[in-house]
Amino acid sequence: GESVGLHLPTLSVQEGDNSIINCAYSNSASDYFIWYKQESGKGPQFIIDIRSNMDKRQGQRVTVLLNKTVKHLSLQIAATQPGDSAVYFCAENGSRAGNMLTFGGGTRLMVKP
């Protein structure tokens, strides 16, 4: 079936450390995957995406890794800052009618000063 899920609901890290947020998906036909950040009281905001034919993609302080063998992707945030505190969602696109995005349940990242 189609599902996108997250391993941990809450992740607490020390400021300056690296954060890794994980996501599992079940549909091999997914075309690409997206990570969103949602701060309190705001709508989700695009962070980075990766196509199914890629293994890794880097942005500013963020890296997304995709392991198609085990249907797993992760978001790595380098040198985590207090402003990174938010809920992070993974989403997949391309496997459903109308190219609807399918979102995971979200992981809350808490950054300790």
Add this chain to the structure above:
Amino acid sequence: EAQVTQNPRYLITVTGKKLTVTCSQNMNHEYMSWYRQDPGLGLRQIYYSMNVEVTDKGDVPEGYKVSRKEKRNFPLILESPSPNQTSLYFCASRKGVGWNTEAFFGQGTRLTVV
């Protein structure tokens, strides 16, 4: 500034009283959609529209209607709201459906139906 604007931001209403949540985008995007966000359930798509006069059901369309008469507007209509529609609603727009067509989200509308 590119944005998706929803109104109202907060709404408390009574069961059965029709309401409309408006959504407008200024990016000339073709694809617009509505989501509801509930604790532990993440974002679930209610309806989407791939262009003017084209709308389709998402995962949780029951109790909702939408219309797309103009490209920039995509209102969400609750003809007879019920308490189980109490939720946080987001409108989003995308320029297309393929790679590099990130979704832009509005600020959200928190709806309470009593």
